[in-house]
Amino acid sequence: MQLVGAGAPLMAATAIVLLHGWGGNSRSWGQVAPQLAEFGPLQLLDLPGYGDQPPLADPSLQGHLQWLDEQLPARAVLVGFSLGGMLALAFAAQQPQRLTGLLTVASNLCFVATAQWPSALAPTLFESFYREFAGEPGKTIARFTSLACNSQRQIKKQLAANPPLPPTPEAGLAQLALLGELQLFDAAARLANTSLPVTMLFAEQDALVPVAVCERLAVDYPSFTIERCAGSHLLPLQQPERVVLAVEQLLAQQPEHLDKRAVAASFSRAAGSYRAAASLQCEVAEQLLALAPNRQVATVMDLGCASGGQLPALHQRYPEAQLVAADLALGMLQQAAQQPVDNCVWLCGDAESLPLAGGTVELLYSSFALQWCEQIEPLCAELARVVAAAGELLLAVPVAGTLSELRSAWARVDSEIHVNRFASAQRWRAALEKAGFVCEQLELREHRQPHRSVRALLQSIKAVGAHNVNRQRATTATGRGRLQQLYQHYPTAADGSCTATWQVLMGRWRRR
Incomplete structure (x- = not known):
């Protein structure tokens, strides 16, 4: 875990907490982190099994939400990317009073497509990732990352120069399984009935989370702000200014800071x-x-x-x-x-x-x-x-x-x-x-x-x-x-x- 822009424990000011996705770590935010440090105390979390975080004894959704509850400061805008965004949304639905805003980046309500939710990753592709990771985790993460880049050469070069540290094999496999199981429709419905500001940001060229899901989300959850921009799944690396703008706009919905x-x-x-x-x-x-x-x-x-x-x-x-x-x-x-x-x-x-x-x-x-x-x-x-x-x-x-x-x-x-x-x-x-x-x-x-x-x-x-x-x-x-x-x-x-x-x-x- 990294703290940016805070020399003492996070206190009264609203903190901005970043939660990365599967296969990455807190490095996955690139220039988003230093740009967001302008707007308040910043906390970059590593998921369990990544960085200096030990794997969870209970890697279920509830186990991850309990872990997140222990990590968050008293007041926070929670920003989650990919799997991190799905976990963030589930947490917000469970404890909306802990947050002042939620931003999900390239996150779906259901990562693997179903008959009821077709705008998601093909089941056969997800199953191949899961099988391959059990035997060759490094190769699988590289393949997953390549698909996430979606032929964006500059992003591939950026990742090659500063690759994220991989998770432990057991944590990576458990979270990949969780990614395939999550269906957050009920959580999103509960969250839509709260006053918490929610923004969901999607990429036009995302090969993992189809941008077509925006239309369904806008109809089913009209209280959410649904936005889209150019880029691949790795929006924090490719469009950091767009992610920062979305966080800024959430912060602007809080009571005014200036007297x-x-x-x-x-x-x-x-x-x-x-x-x-x-x-x-x-x-x-x-x-x-x-x-x-x-x-x-x-x-x-x-x-x-x-x-x-x-x-x-x-x-x-x-x-x-x-x-x-x-x-x-x-x-x-x-x-x-x-x-x-x-x-x-x-x-x-x-x-x-x-x-x-x-x-x-x-x-x-x-x-x-x-x-x-x-x-x-x-x-x-x-x-x-x-x-x-x-x-x-x-x-x-x-x-x-x-x-x-x-x-x-x-x-x-x-x-x-x-x-x-x-x-x-x-x-x-x-x-x-x-x-x-x-x-x-x-x-x-x-x-x-x-x-x-x-x-x-x-x-x-x-x-x-x-x-x-x-x-x-x-x-x-x-x-x-x-x-x-x-x-x-x-x-x-x-x-x-x-x-x-x-x-x-x-x-x-x-x-x-």
């Missing part, structure tokens, strides 16, 4: 110091403005305008336009109102619920602001509501990977949430496209911001109002001892200087 009132208060307090401290924010804002269209527009909105640093430039570029400056923080708007601009309307409000009529904004500009909205999908729908047809959105937002050094250093100190979480670039793009925006230009830019010391880095974050406002943050002050530990774990040069990485998604979008 919006705390966000507004924090930025209002920082309004006076913001402009002097926000060098990176100003640099990104200018880069985003360079993407603005040359045509004249009637209405321009700066959403999350902060102290109004870009309002004069927007006014100069669009002198005839009605400017709308909006921010969640009243203190920021009061600072912005001192800018030398005419014909500007000032709005204090939440980007997720704008006090504007639909289709009234021809150009919506937003830089380094919308990361404070956790419900990205409804947010993008709201942006699409206010932007006129054929209107444009200029958006720059920090995404997952931002402040990774700080997050990693804190994770070695304790398990509290010290760094605000950033949504992935994939989630932003998917949400904008779903809302009705067409991507005209998009890029991910990495900015490495230098600081004299780790202490100076923390002070700079506070000076722009961007410090930790998670509801799950520690309620007591961070002691000197823990800060000293942070300073020790943060990568620094010999003179104590350091850098902070910001991953910024920047682009221009057109409203359909």
